[in-house]
Amino acid sequence: MTREPEQQTDPLAAFFQAGEVPSVDPAFRIEVMEAVARRRFRIGLAVRAAVLAGLVVLAGLLMPVIDQLAVSLGAPLLELLVVLLVTGLVAYAGQAWLRRNPDRPLLRWRRFRIF
């Protein structure tokens, strides 16, 4: 994308030169990056809401199976299962907290071509 030779002496050049925007305008960059942060937040919120809704629906669909499982496992094994599930959730939340970085979400949605 080089300037073509015949345009270098263009008499209109001075007119165009007068309207050039400064090469770097920090205020403009800040505005853009703020808008990016807002969009990222909205996307994150939408993803979390969708995941939550999906989990609620899934839980509703699986409830009959869970009921049957609870009956067949009996009370001691069911308690153990609940303890394992809660421990897993706490461990996941702890890991997410320790590795929190808005630029690098724990779940890499790009891998799944979602975002």
Added chain:
Amino acid sequence: MTGQPTDAALVAAARSGSDAAFARIVDRYQSPVRSFLRRICVYESDADDIAQEVFLTAWTRLRLLDDGRKLKSWLFGIAWRQSKMTARSMARRRNRDQAWHDVQDQAESPDRDMHLAMQQALTRLPEDQRAAVALCLAGGWTHADAAQVLEMPLGTVKSHVSRGRTRLMEILGVSG
């Protein structure tokens, strides 16, 4: 020796979530994109809003860019399409912004006078011709690159540039 990172490297870093890389892309291309938009928008006050939207769109769609080396023409393509799309929605704000410009214009430099003369002359060209002139005459793009960005045949761009140049010289009273 540490050189400037290439466009492809910045795109790759920005894609993997680096805000710093994207900020460098904004710094690198804000001036040419904003200058281009100021020339093709009938109302200059629309240009920076559209430029902001261009970079936001670029951030959202960065993963669709096949080749990071084509970043510049890709950004200008977004700018061109965005300017055509938003021209109507911006119309509502024009009266208010024009009032602000009238105040601004009273205390400006000779450079500003030349710039305003050029802006007014550019508004008298058809939209496509204005964009071709802004890229090739003001931005120094080759006709072929401009044709790619504007999605027009090469011959059309050449004709737009030639006619636009002649028309601008007539309007501005410049001889070449």
